[in-house]
């Protein structure tokens with residue numbers, strides 16, 4: 001069955017029945033007999049989707065867990081109250097005091113901050129590696145346990161050669177975990193490319209309507225058992241209403257990403273013709289360094305693009321002049337956004353860009369591309 005078809009049928013119960021799994025709110029699940037209570041407690045150790053207690057999810061969350069596991073090609077998927085919660089809980093699941101990990105240098109900022117401020121005091125240290133490295137021998141220590149990847153990278157979209165990197169990591173006995181928020185289980189499948197765990201901030205495209213906070217982590221093999229145990233021990237859970245809203249968003253994931261990708265490419269090509277612009281970063285662009293890898297391993301683009309303006313360009317005045325682009329954090333909703341960004345200039349991929357060239361990350365929403373381009377064009381005219 002095609003993946004698009006599955007999106008429309010995830011979580012459907014027996015017929016006659018509702019088209020969507022309803023919001024089931026519960027902490028306590030009642031039993032008539034002690035035997036029944038004990039049987040469910042025993043059964044839940046091997047069946048993740050049995051109704052036993054609210055923290056383990058009700059039927060609403062179970063439907064979403066199965067949908068995300070299927071999207072990512074995992075043996076299971078677990079839910080968290082935000083993307084950052086999924087990241088922190090996953091890191092904690094696989095690391096112990098004294099361990100060392102490797103982070104790609106294009107990693108999402110909050111992931112690195114978590115390592116600095118929570119893991120470092122526990123004696124867990126990290127080193128950064130460039131996104132084009134596939135053999136990390138130069139970076140490992142005897143204490144290295146884990147490699148954290150993100151492809152395309154946050155804000156600058158470097159594409160990693162995950163099949164080659166994960167092959168090396170398996171040989172070195174290291175667990176590989178991907179932050180797959182860019183592709184959200186639809187455009188790219190890290191578990192199929194050799195990763196053990198794939199984390200997604202569902203706040204972005206899974207929810208898709210700028211009204212949900214949630215995270216998920218899908219896993220396969222031994223990693224799935226480790227993650228599952230950690231989720232249960234630390235009490236990670238997602239409220240039923242949020243699970244419902246996320247599953248509703250997933251119904252249109254493929255359709256939305258198709259339009260987001262078309263719009264971001266249209267904006268990218270248009271920006272590239274502007275005299276104010278030094279460079280546009282987008283993995284779908286022919287001259288993007290990761291384009292060939294993305295063509296090989298990915299299946300389309302999302303709505304993100306980053307524009308590097310010429311030094312001296314007034315990005316504040318420009319963004320303030322835009323009407324259709326809201327200014328704000330996050331992305332992945334239906335609407336277009338713009339935000340000034342300052343990625344760490346230590347990223348290997350940014351070497352060679354003038355230090356003073358201002359950068360703006362745009363998210364192309366689901367509006368008509370002609371209207372977005374007209375708005376961006378009027379913004380330039382208002383400056384002159």
Ligand SMILES: *Cc1c(COP(=O)(O)O)cnc(C)c1O
Pocket residue numbers: 082083084085087108154179181182201202203204213214215330
């Ligand atoms: C937004 C984002 C997160 C964090 O998600 P929240 O739900 O905001 O906590 C993690 N990773 C990446 C790549 C993101 O873009």
